[in-house]
Every structure is written in C-alpha cells, then in structure tokens.
Amino acid sequence: MPSNGLDLTIAIGGAAGQGIATPGNILARILVRRGLHLYAYNAYQSIIRGGHILLMIRTRDQPVHSHGDKVDVLLCLNQDTMDRHLGFLGSGARVIYDSGSVTPGDAPEGVVLCPMPVSELSGDSKNKLIGNTIALGVMMSLLGVDFSVLDDALTQLFKRKGAAVVDENVSMARAGFDHAEANFEHVATPLPDGGKPLAVWTGNEALGMGGAAAGVKFYAAYPMSPSTGVLHWMAQNARNLGIMVRQVEDEIGVANMVIGAAHTGARAMCATSGGGFALMTEAIGAASMMEIPAVYINVMRAGPSTGVPTKTEQGDLWQALGASQGDFERFIVAPKNTLDAFNTVAELFNLVDRAQCPGILISDLLISEGTYSIDPDDIDMQPKIDRGALLTDPSPNGNYLRYALTESGISPRVVPGYEGFVHTVATDEHDEDGVLISDEYTHPHKRRRMVEKRARKFQGVAADVPAPELEGAAGAEVTLVGWGSSYGVIHEAIGLLADHGVVANHLPIKWMVPFHGDEVRAILEKAKKVIIVENNHSGQFARYLRSETGFSADAHIRKYDGEPFMPHHVVEGVLELAKGESEIYVPYQEMIV
C-alpha cells in the first residue's frame, strides 16, 4: 500500500453510558482491515454513567507511536464534548453533532461543522443510541470510505441480535451517510485501502496472551483499574487454554495464591495496580525468601492511595524497587509498548525460573488500556521457555537439600509430589535443608551464607537482558531519556524536533533490575544535554539513575496531571529547556478530559 501521508485522529466524546465503545470498536476494526495502523487512547473517569469520555483513535498508514497532537474529526455525543473540545480543533477539522441536541459555540477558523438532524433522520426509531449509528454513517462519508464497508461491519456486529436490529442499524447508518454525502466535503486525505490486514489488541490483552504463550497455568486477581483487562482476558480464555483463573478476595490472597501455585511447579502470574500491589508486597518478599518464581504485574495509575483510578502515571518505580521489607533481589522491567509487553512476559518468566525469585512487570494505564494495531506476524506465540534448574525427573539420592549452597547460588528445585525429596520451604530464614534458623538458636553464619547465596543468583544476571541502546543520531544536541510507556511519544517527538532544527536522540530504558549502569553512564556522559522525560512529579527514574550511576541529568520534563504526554508536550519542553533558564519543564494539558 503506497503511503499517502495519512495521519488522522478521530475523537468520540460523550458521557459514560452513551455507548462510545461500540462505534470506537467498529471504527478500529474497519481501519485495521484496510491495513491501517492505529493507536487509541480512551480518557475516562471512574464512573459508570455520566462524566466525560473522550476516545481518540489515531490512524496512519505506518506504525503509530502516540495518540498525537490534534483531532481531525470530532464526534460530539453531547453538549459537554462540544464545549470542552471545539476550541482545541484546527483548520480543516470536522465536528459531527446532533443539531437537535447540541449547539456549537464559536468554532475556530476553518473548523467545519457537520450537523446531523438525528430526530429527522431516525424517524420513529426507539433506539436511544441510534444517533451513534447515524454518526458512523456520517463519518464514513467524511473519510471517503465506501458505505459497504460499514454495512458489513454493522451486519457482523449485530447479526446475533437478529435481522431487525441489523436492518435498523444499517438503514440508519445509510441515512447518515447519504446526509453527509449531500452536505459535507470529505477530509483532505481519504482512508487508503489494500494494506495487509492488522490485528487489534489492548496492552492488558497482550499481557494476558503473553502469559498464556509463556505457559502460565495459574492466574489470580482482584479487580482493579487499569489492570482488570488482564483478568477479563484470562477468564475468557481460561478453559480453552487450560489456565486456572481465580478472582480472589483481596490482593494479599492473590499474591499468596500465586506463590502456592508456583511452588507446585505451575507458571503463575497476577496483575494489579499500585494499591493492590502495595498489598502484595509482603508476599513478594516471601517469594524471594522461599525462592519461588512468580510474576507480579503492576499496571500503574495516578496515586498515591486510590489516587485517580482512571488516569495514568509512572509513579510506582520506587514502590517496585522497595516492594516488601528486607534486602533482596527481584527483577523489575517496564516494557515500552504492547508488543514489548507481550514478549516481556515470557522473558521475565525465564529469568525468574532461572533465579527462583519474584519478578515485577511494570505497565501503566497508557499501555494496558490503550487499543493498538499489531501485525499478527510480529506476535511470537511460541516463545523460548527456560525453566532453569527445575528437576522434572529427579532420582532420589537421600540427601536432597532444597537450598543447597552452590557456586551460582541456584539450588536445583524439586516441587511437591516427588518421592525422596520431601522438604519444607519457609518464609523465616532457614538453612540449606529449609529448617528454620530463626527459632531456638539463630545462627549468624548460616544467615550470612543464605543471604549471600540468594544474592549470588543475581551476579552477572545483567548479561541476560539487553543493555539500553541509543536510538537516533549520534552526537545529537539533546539526548532524551525515558522509561516504559513513554517510548512512543519520545520517539515521535524527536521526529518533530527535527522540524524545529533540533537534533535529538533517545535512550529508552526497559530493564530497571538488572540495570546496565555502566553502559548507561558511558552513553550519557558522552551526551551533550540529557533530558529525562517521565510521567511523575518527583523524577523517580532520574533519582534511580543517580543512585545506580552517579549521573545527574541536565534537565527534566515531567507530567503528573493524570494524562499521558502528547508529542508537542515533549517538543515544547525540549525547546524551552534548551534556553538553559530552567531545569524542569511541566507541560500544560490543553485537553480537559
């Protein structure tokens, strides 16, 4: 499919309960079937009815890295959406609304109003959401898409509800389409067609599927936004894939159930958000002490406490670093996007199986709840599986020691059920045989040996994960450093900075523990100006970087209003900080969602 430079963002706004998800899903399916890439960000609140939702679907004929900086087509399902966002629109943007219930205010110059007389078009329909279907028809026309495409999509979606529902929706969509054809001009760049069809998934679905591909057999969770999508995916697929899925009474129960399942040899995983993760932390320490491999996912939202449940933040890095009392090793990884999240699950399971310890995967609302296109051929459903020193056919020799002191610190593991290997594991400090040394006679030498044994498992483990690599021009004026989900927006901002005559490059960080401190320092010491970009107030990564490398960045771009960065936020930050008058830039969030 030859590129026609398509870069179009469709936004649908309304209140919770107005049925935004359905037109959003239909649009997404239509786009990916044409081979177009998409990145959808849904801004919403913790409310089932009411509030304001804005679903932004950005589509391009090449990979999309962020939800972008603009809206080209805005569908207002209520007056509130019009009032909030009309002023944000630029010249050429289209605004679709029901002229019977929504009044446009003063539109910026060049914005094209596309009123739909819904009650006139819908006739005697009793369907309260029929305006959404009419709007889809209008939208297809504006985007220059043949009506048959929408006809097919609606027929597919509603066929289970019977012919009458299909007919009503198709005829209403047709009415909207015809109305738009007669009254409005198409957008400047119509949607191309003919590319290789893509798939769509959310980050949470990618994490669940990543678990299934990695061999997860036990998944437990307590519902908590924005991590609940993983539970939904797991529950939906449990019986087909042979995964035991349980919704548990609290996250303490979740984290400990995972330990029980993992101890018998199953790959076990759970996901939560920061508050639930806080409840899990004691168990994470227990997994370390008992040397049981398990994966804990924290999908970050804005905190502290219950915080802003439906908004994003990168505020839990230090919580992951400090999860649980005591001084112990754990893996911590923050994937950069959905595909990376999918791949990272198997990668992390291999690491925790080898080192027999807990691993923490940090996602956030932006990755987990966003909807993204993905080329299905890029998804490796048969990743490498390495279970480390898990003995599945052991021969008893009479002196098995679960915590045998070895040079690597790794003790061969036999799970319950094998004759001749009976042993006890303990969350209290213990000796090589699992016998407690905390009671009766503590033993400083045994304690020291066990601490050192567990630590030895992490010696040289950095070699098992790739070191961060500089992306973009060598010798750039500015080096932007980000971690986790900010990958895409920084990547895009660097392209935009070039238009401003600023050459920037990018050092994305994924693995927090193990951390390639020497490599990172070597790169950053050569950089001309280092700016760290992160979605939090205090600069959690900046402080971690300093603690691991002694390196202090020159300046920082930080955002902590609950909304993710848009590319222009980073661009403006770099331009402002280049003046050298300040060290911290906090972008202004124009869209109030």
Next chain:
Amino acid sequence: MSTTVLERDGLLGAELERSPAAAKDYKGKVSPDWCPGCGDFGVLNAFQRALFDLGIKPHELLVVSGIGCSSNFPGYVNAYGMHTLHGRSLPVATGAKMANHELTVVATGGDGDGYGIGGNHLMHIARRNVDLTYLVMNNQIYGLTTGQISPTSRLDMKTKSTPHGNLEMPINPITSAIMNGATYVARGFSADIKQLTELIKGGIQHEGFSLIDVFSPCVTFNHDNDFAFFKPRVKKLEDAGHDPGDWKAACEKAMAWGDEIWTGLFFESDRPSIDSQEPVLEGPPIARRPLGLSKDQAKGLISRMM
C-alpha cells in the same frame, strides 16, 4: 515424641494410644520447640496417626502453615511443607491445591493466624469450598508474641494488651465457618487424641473445605482456658446423637460455652468442591502439563483479534 510432659501431668492419660509406627513414618526433620505441656503436641500426634491410618505417603502430602507457635507444624511432619507468612496459609494452600490437585493439602496454624490476620481468607475459602483441610490450634491467646488477646479470647480476659480486661466478643469459628459455607466443620480437644484423629481423618477424606478447630491450651500464657478448664466441660457430639446434616442444631451446639462445651463433627454437607467443578482441573495437575500454546490455540487467539 515429646509427649512425656503431657503424660506426666496426666493430661493425656488413657486416651493416648501411642502409635510408634505413625511417629516414625511421619516425624519431621526437627523436634517441636513448643513449651513443655503445650496442647499442640497432642494435635501433632493425632495428625501423624491420621496420616498413618489413611496411608498417605509423605511425598503426596503438603502441609502449609502461617506464623505462630502452631505454625511451626510443617517442620515437625515428614511431608512437603510450606511455612508461609502470617495469616496466609489458606491462599497459599489454595494455589498449591489448584495447581496440583493430586496432593493432599492440609493447612495448619493458630487462632490469631487464621481467625485474626487471616480471617478474610477463611471466609472465602469456606464459600469457595476448596478441597483441603484446615487444622487450627486454638489456644485463645497470642503465644509467640508473649501473651496478648486473640480473636477467640474470652471477654474480660486480662493480658498484656488488655490489662483492664478484654472488651471484645470472641468470634465463634464453628458457626462462622458453617455460615460461610464450609462443608466439614469440627472441633477437637488436643487431650482427646482418639477423637481428634478421627476428626482429622474425616476432614482429609471429605471432598471440600474442612475446618477442624482444636482446643489446644497454651500452658504459658493462657491460664483461663487450660486443660483443667476444658477437661470437665468437653462433651462429644457423637455421644449426644447430633446429626451433622442439621446446621441449625450444629450452630446451637457450637454456641454452648459453659458447663458443656461440645466437640466432634458439627456439620457436614456434600456441596461439590470447587476443584471438582472446574473443568480446567480435569486430567493431570496443571503444574505437570506442557507449557505454551498449541498452533491451533495460537491461531484461534490471533483470529479473534482481526
């Protein structure tokens, strides 16, 4: 076995029929460090006898505990053991049972561990009806922390944390468990090893969640509810013709706390366990199945994303 103190004090007496074979087969790597005379010795003895009678092989058994004096239990039994966090034996045991349903899983602990810090899990494992047995050594006191009230301490009890007397009602583990859906609810007395052995055997054989609350007196910190307190009061349900299918009668009997305190099997029902209802668990344990997705499964997942 360290039952000598109990025998010396005449606390076990005729009811203790020691089983040297049980002691030998199921003795753990370490000897109990409980105080001399602790009720937990009797529970350990009864447990080992039950294992012996049922012919459970040590490698097919997983004993999971929390924290507290009685939670040292797994180390004293020749079986796979997990000595986990305070209050968390039940979720750990649940995870283990679900991942390997061929194991016999027994959780052990005390009243503080199970009814206090872990109380939420008890309510939910009961309604979930996981096929495992929970043996609670209830001494109505926090022993390992040197004597504070527990959720089962009597009203007005004076301890280090309640120098002016306990103002909080004790919970009733038996009625709570019945109300929450447990399908085998029993109470034993650590000095009656014969009855306790039978109750434990019944609990292990029962398909579903079994709670066995055991009066296991703390000889060091609880001088109110000691052996001398229980000995004249405990009466056996089996001698009174109690019907374990009658939950109302069970609750009435469980509420009695005076001259008569009932032990035995209060309630049993055949409500199916979660293990037996979950199709995923049909076949070999999930922990032993091959990892990863088949080509067909992978194809199915992708096609639903298109």
